[in-house]
Amino acid sequence: MVSTPRERKWQMVVDADRCTGCQACVIACQAENNIPINSESHFQQKRAFTWIRIERYWEGEFPEVKARFIPFLCQHCDNAPCEPVCPVFATYHNNEGLNVQVYNRCVGTRFCQNNCPYHARYFNFWEPVWPETLRNALNPDVTVRGRGIMEKCTFCVQRIRRGEQDAKREGRDVRDGEFQPACAQACPANVLIFGDVRDPQSRIHEFLAKDRRFRLREELGTETNVIYLSKLDLEAKEVAGHA
């Protein structure tokens, strides 16, 4: 019999205080996850894909104004509004705390995107195309999504799976820090910390214990698995005014 793996619950801490807005995470995510190339026309059509995006907002009134950055990705809500509305179970919650999007089941009603309070989901309006030279640069571990379906941040589930498989081959448990999503790996400022909160030894606990922690739109009761740490900046009132 297969030994049931230890229950895991993946969470990510986003330390907004450290973010410089360099966009390395965005590029890493694009490369890792076979995200179609966002041409200028995609942006103009407002149909660009950015599973993780850096949002800039202003704080304060001119001239005392400050530019702020905050990385934004699927919040992997435990109580996700997108999940119950999908008619075909294309999106659901699995027991690792991941909000999973099953591409092959999706029919493209876009109900989930409408009901996402964070607008973290993206719809393939067009068939994705890559230049001939980039064909072999696609990640074989990640499905290339066709047109007509939703997609979103997966917490790089392919890396999680690969880590689990490696652990299984070696007959051990997954080690903390063994793998991390592409964005977290690419981040030069260590803004993004990823880990398993069921593992009492994992590094993420150190950040989760901080009193700067907050969740986006907590009043909706979505129980997100992405936890933000607010700005340390003494002048800052809160991490983000409602932009």
Add this chain to the structure above:
Amino acid sequence: MHSNGHRPAPAVAVSEFTEDIVGRQAITGPRYRRAMVILGGLFVLGVIGFIVRAVTDGFDDRLPWGYLAATAGYLLTTACAAPLAIIGLRAIKAHWRRPLARLAELYSLGTVVVLAIFVPLMFLIPSAVDRRTMYFQSSGTSGLPGTLGRIPGAPQAYDLALLIALVVAAIGLVWASTRPDRVLLGNRRGVHRGRWWGSIKQWRVTTVGIGLIGAIYFVTLIGFNSMYSLDFAMALVPGWKDAIFPAFQGITALQGGLATVIVSMYVLRRFGKMERYIHMEHFWAASKPLLAFCLLWFYFGWSTFIILWYGRMPVEQNVMQLLYFGPYSVFFYGAFLLCFVAPFLTLLWNSVRKSCLGPTVAATFILIGNLSDKIRLYAGSWSVPNEVITDHALEVVPAARYPDAFDIMMMAGGIAGAIFIVLWMARRVSIISIWEMSEGLRLRVVRPFLRTHVSVLGKPE
């Protein structure tokens, strides 16, 4: 058509009917006296209960007064709403309304009792500043532009104004629709009053006037129910954002009003000896819309429930705890059972609908269920402490407060007061509308058709 060849009820002559009713009007039976004494006694008890409550608890805290607020809500959706049924039926010119019209209209005077209850309640709800309200009276925390300003006196003053308009409309309605009968009865007693002698023009003015005042009463009552449900229930519970609630109160008004008519109709037939004019057909006809209103009660309630439940937002979950499954769950289950399940399951059967007792039993269920519903909503929302009502969400669900003896006295007194007024008025004017019945009797003839006889109803206009 009648396949069994049974003949429709023979036509009653107009003069015969008039003599019968006028004759009854002259006598005051012992049963009537006994009823008046009991109702009057209950009303006095209610007043005593009110005084005791006021002396012991005062008007500082809202909690002890929840059941009085529920009583007002109950009267608004039963007694005061009874005329709605007749106003609607009159608008669609349904013939079967005729024997019930007066009875239902007299109930509109129940608004006087509501007014009496409303005045003390007015001082118990918080003043408009810094609370959630429709009157744009915020202190700027809401981000509302200051130009909208602060409207003085809201909401109490507006609610009171609307209620007074409602009372005026009720008196106007009763006055206009009893006028031909008052003249007739006066003539019989030899008292000639007023300048109404029944010319074609006067009749037209009277009927159009009744229709118009009726429409005003309808709109005002629904409007006041909406306002009352907002200002005296919804606005008191932080996080309770439920746009359908005023309309739900409106639906319970239609349902409770019709149920009041049906129960009163049964009492009138059984104890008022009106078997000749109130038949099974009337119960049968009234039971169909009653069944529809039961379904609508469920539909409106469900529309609220599914949205609050589906959203899974903590704010709404606490409100649901308060209103549905928390401390007042007994009253919710009671209302659900008696406003929907029981009457629906009984009225579903044609044999039940096609009887005098069946619809009456269902209507009784509804009248009890409605009270339970109002207790859930009003006592529930009045148990939220004053300090939290400006909060964004209801953090702590308050414990239930069950009625004590004085609450029960006040509730019984209020209800008895409304019935007392109707019975008292019934002696002043006839309890059956003489002119409306005569009109109906004139418009109906029995004629042979094929191999049987059918009744033929005139449809003027």
Add this chain to the structure above:
Amino acid sequence: MPKALTGLIIASIAGLVLLGAVVYLVGSAWFGLPVGAQGPDQPIAFPHTVHAGSVESGGIGLDCTFCHRNVDKGAAATVPAVQQCMFCHSKVGGTTEAAQLQITKLRNYYESDTAINWVRVHRLPDHVQFVHDLHINYLMENPARIVNSVPEIGSDGSVNAAQTCSTCHGQIATMTTVKQVRALKMGDCVDCHRQNNAPTDCAICHY
């Protein structure tokens, strides 16, 4: 009435025929195998019977893992490179004329330094992630789950990787042309996962 009845009967028969056609089409699409009864023609007619078939049946009894080297080490089974074929076929030239012809083709590939464009027989859709080695490891630990093992599992109960392949791929060693024997549709995978108490979370295979 009879006229109307005739019309009704004709209409019902036509309807039934139409319904039958639809049921047949949908049914065959649903229950049929994705490939035909015969496997596809390959650029080189590679006989698994000769290479993997047992010695008694006239083969040389190679283990599956002899050529598909990665199958118990990683996700993909991998088709051997031409060079690997040449380990033997630089010397072995074939006994029959037909075999010699095929081996000549192979040598041509080697000499012209081109890869053989094998036609893939077992293809899972792009959105399915399948890992060979973990499945093989599981079957080696649980020999009772192996189906139709060739070569048969010895009496000592020890199993090597090659003995597990037949569970999904059938008895390749007896096939001259390889064909797919198991539907390998999602229902097939899910059934097996359920029977073996393996996770059935969508995100195990789909991501």
Add this chain to the structure above:
Amino acid sequence: MQQRVALPHPQINADLLKNVLKAPAWYWGIMAFLGGVVIFGSVLVAYLLNKGFGLSGAHRPVMWGILIVDFVFWIGISHAGVMLSAILRLSKAEWRRPATRAAEVLTVFSLMIAALHPVVHAGRPWRIIYWSFPYDFSRGLWVNIRSPLVWDPSAIFTYLTGSTLFVIVALIPDMAVIRDRTTGIRHNIYSVMAMGWRGTPRQWKLQVVAGFLLSALLLPVFVSVHSIVSWDFAVMIGVEGYHVTIFAPYFVIGAVLSGVSAVVTMMILMKWMFGWGNYIRQEHIENLAKLLVVIGTGWLYFFFVEFIFALYSLESQEIALRELQAFTWPYWPLALVFIFLSYIIPIPMWMFPGVRRNIRIMFWSSLVVNVGMWLERFLIIVPGLARKQVWTFDWSTYHPSFIEVMIVVTAYALVFLLLLTFAKLFPLIPLFDIKEGDILGDEIVIGKRRVPALRVEE
């Protein structure tokens, strides 16, 4: 008041079957035109399916465009049939007779067309079979019954089945009339459809009972359909202004308003096109107008409550959304047009008997109600999605693309085409109902006046 003319039954047959037995030339002209539009629209749909939904105007965050608006609109129109036929049949309103068939047929066709919209609107329509007809046997994965989009097809198909039965039951006696007046293959087809109708008392009784039962059963279904459509929106917590408890009854009464208005428009068109002045009389239009005044005012109450009660909580989000809907370009002109066309202009107008009895004015005023109600759906759906919310950082308005507009136009053409096709095959006014009305009509004398009267069962 136009007096009813008692017509001999052969003339009723001849009048009402005119188009069925021999259609005039203009009929084929209109059919050809509508057919052309539908073919053009179908080509566009095929193109859309081929190229992908990128051809629409939808984008982040407005993911649902005018196809969904039109879906809600047609579902709304489809409420006319049961509202009129069932309620008026149950309440035995005499003036329902010429209106019922047209209303029921309008229900069936608009429902069919409505159901197509979300399919075209989905990203992968060919996969939708998963959703409305789950067939998953081996994977153990079924549709998500928590999703309102699963409730939708079940409600719509129940309603479609029920209302189709409703039409068929009412058609049977008329089929027999056509059967007896046609020859050859048409005779055979109508014979089958008449199901052996001979007009025996038992058959009549069964037909009436079936009509009543279907009316009573369809009423809850009819309420559920639009409620569920409204829950497609109201269950969302991610969109300000959608998560409103009143949506279900508000949508239903709005649907009834637009549906009954559409029936008025359609009846007047029928009267003009087929010359049915003897059947569709002033009194019918007038009664419908009175009904519309009540429905419209009820709708206004719900509209008011929905709009105002969103504000009462004094949350800046809600207030900003209302401001966007009512006062911000490009929505404010639409909002203004909407409230004027759907209530302020027509409803007070209809309170005057002179207007109610003027067929021409009634035609145009009932038409504008539906223009207004279409905009109402637009104003509910699009601004809610377009509005910027906290922490989403994207907002944008929405412009429908040419293809979307054309698909909406095609939907209208398709409904008309289906209605006209129906008018060629079956009478749009029920023959038997008109005759029944004639038989039940009577007169009584009160004093010096003769009053029209009705024989009733009592």
